[in-house]
Amino acid sequence: MKNILMAFFLVAIPLFSIAQPEQPVEQWKGKTILLIGAHPDDDSYSMGTLGMLNANDNEVYIVILTTGNVGTQDPKLGMMDLALIRKQEEQAALATMGIPLDHYINLGYDDGMLEYEDQKEVVSRLVRMIRKIKPDVLFSFDPGKGSQRWHKADHRASSYLSADAARAAMWPLMFQGQITVEGLEAHTIPEYMLYDSAEKDKNTWVDITGWEERKVDALSKYVSQFSAGWSDYKGPELSPEDEEEMKNNLRRWLKYKDGVPIEGFRHYAGLPDNIGR
Amino acid sequence: MKNILMAFFLVAIPLFSIAQPEQPVEQWKGKTILLIGAHPDDDSYSMGTLGMLNANDNEVYIVILTTGNVGTQDPKLGMMDLALIRKQEEQAALATMGIPLDHYINLGYDDGMLEYEDQKEVVSRLVRMIRKIKPDVLFSFDPGKGSQRWHKADHRASSYLSADAARAAMWPLMFQGQITVEGLEAHTIPEYMLYDSAEKDKNTWVDITGWEERKVDALSKYVSQFSAGWSDYKGPELSPEDEEEMKNNLRRWLKYKDGVPIEGFRHYAGLPDNIGR
Amino acid sequence: MKNILMAFFLVAIPLFSIAQPEQPVEQWKGKTILLIGAHPDDDSYSMGTLGMLNANDNEVYIVILTTGNVGTQDPKLGMMDLALIRKQEEQAALATMGIPLDHYINLGYDDGMLEYEDQKEVVSRLVRMIRKIKPDVLFSFDPGKGSQRWHKADHRASSYLSADAARAAMWPLMFQGQITVEGLEAHTIPEYMLYDSAEKDKNTWVDITGWEERKVDALSKYVSQFSAGWSDYKGPELSPEDEEEMKNNLRRWLKYKDGVPIEGFRHYAGLPDNIGR
Amino acid sequence: MKNILMAFFLVAIPLFSIAQPEQPVEQWKGKTILLIGAHPDDDSYSMGTLGMLNANDNEVYIVILTTGNVGTQDPKLGMMDLALIRKQEEQAALATMGIPLDHYINLGYDDGMLEYEDQKEVVSRLVRMIRKIKPDVLFSFDPGKGSQRWHKADHRASSYLSADAARAAMWPLMFQGQITVEGLEAHTIPEYMLYDSAEKDKNTWVDITGWEERKVDALSKYVSQFSAGWSDYKGPELSPEDEEEMKNNLRRWLKYKDGVPIEGFRHYAGLPDNIGR
Amino acid sequence: MKNILMAFFLVAIPLFSIAQPEQPVEQWKGKTILLIGAHPDDDSYSMGTLGMLNANDNEVYIVILTTGNVGTQDPKLGMMDLALIRKQEEQAALATMGIPLDHYINLGYDDGMLEYEDQKEVVSRLVRMIRKIKPDVLFSFDPGKGSQRWHKADHRASSYLSADAARAAMWPLMFQGQITVEGLEAHTIPEYMLYDSAEKDKNTWVDITGWEERKVDALSKYVSQFSAGWSDYKGPELSPEDEEEMKNNLRRWLKYKDGVPIEGFRHYAGLPDNIGR
């Protein structure tokens, strides 16, 4: 029950969960941002926001759990081929957004198999990342999305493992070795931007005006995922026609609200244990 | 994120998830149907539909995960006794519906213990079944049912494992041994009939007129489950009075809509990853 | 499917799930009550009700899964220190409510790690408890709470493991060793009081008039959790000022309905498999 | 490395491992003896010694891991039948040797499946037994027997799990919950009698003169294992002829050394970590 | 303890373990032979013997656990490529020896990962194979080889899993689903030929005179493993010079005893539980 009342004493973070960021996301500065995703394109949901935050003097880190090494219908590609392609695609996309390449960390798990890895170890590795990066804000798949309700998948695993890691990271007596022998400190993440939320759960829409075309550019690097390359990969370079078609598809996927290009999130501030209240 | 956009390129299956079958279920012909359930009577929810589909020149396969070997309150029955009884009951029920006995496959897990089996191995075995049978439609416990919301059980396990298997079966790089050494092919199931759904989630009601009494007949074979045999099993034959009482109970369990006997489902068409959208 | 129809034959327990207790909780007598929780203060949600039931000639048992040995932000406390402090706090709280100390059983798992313990073994141990104590009513974290929807935690684990154990306990062929070599009997719990439910799911409010201050007294024993002791523990005794501040905080946490002090639950009666219907 | 040197400081137990008991086993008095085995007849190797020790004012406890519920070739017997038969046989055998029935504890695991149970939990349960019973001497399957070298089996599992538990039991910071919430204390077993050892490893032969016929009597209770009852069980009572034949077989299995009836062991005294040196 | 004495009653198989086959292997006829190995070339140790047995009217089956899909230092090869190459190599080798291709069964696990698969499931699958094929003799990696003593590997895993499966297969109450729903029967393998044994443990040398060159032919099909193809694979066809060099290497690997070409084994006859005595 401690979780309910301990907010009395943890004054550094909000007393009750707050659904709207106090300061608009567009004005954030000097924050450390961590995004956790399952595949090397799961930052697509947030790409405009991440680019803008990075440009606004925030530090943006991307931790991806799997190499994405099974996500193809092209019989010519093996697992190592695909992992290398997707690493290059991810790096190209981040470069497009101006995010430093050494802020991209991939934990190297096999795509599609995250459910079957040892949950304690994966959480331990995410806790280490959180305690190292000390994020002010965590971007994560929303653990309350339909993915929970209807099926299991890497996305669901990613959302759950992230929530678990956020929770564990704050307790110095959990995963003690990170504290004692690695010299890290317990860290409480006070704020969350949950992506791929159900529409009805979104409460925050970030205005990405000025970043929308750059987002399309970045996403157009994911040739193996969003173009004909998905079933017949021919390298990272597309013909001008194919690139234009791909970009048009991606432009249609952009979301607008009252004519303003946006990315929608469920925002949450408070203790990780109460993330769903 | 690939799952959202890859429908651009997978033209063989619907672009967006479709909640109603394009062709009424009553008119389906030439399809391959696979039902996955946890116990050797979990086809009861769909028995009328399955019988009708079988009669209409569709191929109907039943894969049951457990032998049902703990489902009794009769202290005289051991686990092997009960497994044999339930195998005979299932075969009798399928025979009543005209479904060929060699279309019934039981994976042999212990009843009540499905949660504790190695999830990767169970999924692997279901993926093998899907790649062998190549169903056009999967009948499965609805992963979005209350079973998820309120408790864990074989039914929940069955629904999740089925969804996971449907997802994995489509990727040639997952469970590769089935492709390379067994010579199977990746298979994408395009359409789903989810049974035991919450009432509010059902979107498809199959008219089983003409099959209702045969369904009662089939279900009346489950003597160890739906009659006094549950606490005091005396063999597959009931006295005429007991059989009539059992059938009357079963008749009361039939569902009607506007006087028409129906079986309700949540129908879904699309990629398995989007099964809940 | 047996679960749907077997109620025909299990006349000792209600035919259909019943959302309101037939007899008001305030009038219960001679019942055996079992509460299962994750931490040595998870009885806080139900403390008034438990005290009243105990006073009304019901037998109240408390089974807690973990020692609570990581729940502190005080760097001076080690895991064993904290486990001992919380044991003493729990005993003091129960003594305040008049509940016999030998009715408190702690299974000794490490706090925060319940997710990673072998689920089959934890369920087996809870099943043993149920078969020994033979409760008429189980108090449990509500498995349908937001904890399921948004994150994983010991609370979620506790709710699920309890539901699983309630289900397994009724089948004599599950965890057979408890029946054959330990001489226990299968036991079906007919009635459930689920605590920490979502507000919209609560259907039963117990009037704890006359017990509210005693509840505050009991909860005030949890010095390591609900006072400044959470970050700087100085022993079980608080200064008069600190104790008064802590009690005032706890009083603010009490719930009232039309001026009456209450504790709210989701009540359920029926077979454990149907707990969510 | 601590294990090598820590004997400098642990004066209560021998400095170096000692292969022969200082005091002949036949003269032991006032000791607490714990035997751990896999099946409800694994005490057969030591039955004469146990009976003699019990008669000589030592406390003898028997902890058996499995119910023995698959050890039959009789198709008429189910798992629960067999578990009950073997419990009765074990109790009859112990009664014959004069060992109190409440000194027999069966942990209830399924026979043949010990390898697949969660090793941490089984060890935890054995540690609890050791900390409760506080044995001076542990009788265990010899972990160095051929069972390790050539195959896996419950016997190997039993030997390893016992050695692991003996090791863990001495560290107060391992399985802390047993110390903090159950109030047990760490316990170091100083002396070991390892049974079913390879002949070349035996170093201690207990003279069971006067106990040999009583041992045969005790073992003759294991009708389901050592008589025709193994393939066709007809109850605990044998015909006089069958009983005599069974006893004759058992007499032939007795071991003699220079005409003296003996039971051979590998004796070891020292820290459990050094059990093999 | 049953294992020691039950041989009294199991007259169909030898009373005590017998280290030499009663009938010379060269004279065996009408037997069913099963070899279990980890990789699609682990039959190399026994290839001459298998070919001869097959020619002498015995039925020879080969069950391989992994696809061998990581066994290369050639960076051009992916996992699926290699699995297909090794399948083709294995089939070519067996064809050379005259063993029917449908007697080759590959369980499809990933090479190098056998240690980390669920042991219960792998054993279950091997038990199914044993109960289907009903071998008179099992060829297996020797569980007592140095592989046990010095390191863990697929070979060790294969030897242990085989021994475990042989043991479990004989008990009708283990892996019951195979008996009840699949209609298989418990099967006791009475005789074992353990390959890759330590030299000092070998007790049986099969005279493969007349089969040695055919063995070299067969092994020369493993181009990806025993030729320059290991680091630079160029297809199944070698140049005449390369093929000759490879065959010469393989010829040097043949073993002779007193000028006679032989294959050495540790032979064992008896109950699987006593395989090491």
Place this chain on the structure above:
Amino acid sequence: MKNILMAFFLVAIPLFSIAQPEQPVEQWKGKTILLIGAHPDDDSYSMGTLGMLNANDNEVYIVILTTGNVGTQDPKLGMMDLALIRKQEEQAALATMGIPLDHYINLGYDDGMLEYEDQKEVVSRLVRMIRKIKPDVLFSFDPGKGSQRWHKADHRASSYLSADAARAAMWPLMFQGQITVEGLEAHTIPEYMLYDSAEKDKNTWVDITGWEERKVDALSKYVSQFSAGWSDYKGPELSPEDEEEMKNNLRRWLKYKDGVPIEGFRHYAGLPDNIGR
């Protein structure tokens, strides 16, 4: 079988396993050395050798699996206290030998629990270390020691996990993520120095003349393990008398051969799969 023959083609490492180092250890220069151990004092067996190698222009790295956080009988110490003490002790010991502190890596697992961690993940982490450090020689607990034969322990786990990791590290298709996304390369360790071997298995004795007193100095830092600090820890500083007594004990533990101070090892050169031949 590839392991036997592949040495034909892997000319960079010895054809057959070689039991004696070609070049005396005392003359090694320019090598990279990796020691893997379970506890932060397991380098004690090799401390003289490591110091000498470090002084002789070799790079020495120490990877320890656990924090050593349960290795005490002092009831005043908690797990975090002990982990910090042992880290400081290890650093002091390495400093004494001149080994750079940033060559010490602790993986942070809990002491005594290594057996129960996910084996695949621990191996994966060791493989990463091997691929990063690219050692020419691995110092490891000898997997063939009595620890295997008689009991399970962190030492056994450490020896096995190291052997497994050495084996896996050489295959580029194993733990692929380390290759593809982390940019590491497969690495084959050609030479092994196995410590804590059985006396009969030692084949290499390193002359540590000139390093013996420094070794005693280094080991005297392990106050919590080798002094009265084991049961009553009073800080890293001992009184002059206590320090002298501790050093005298440690001096007695030094090994001599023909008057020369030595450290004995089982040396092995060859493929890791053949480590035991």
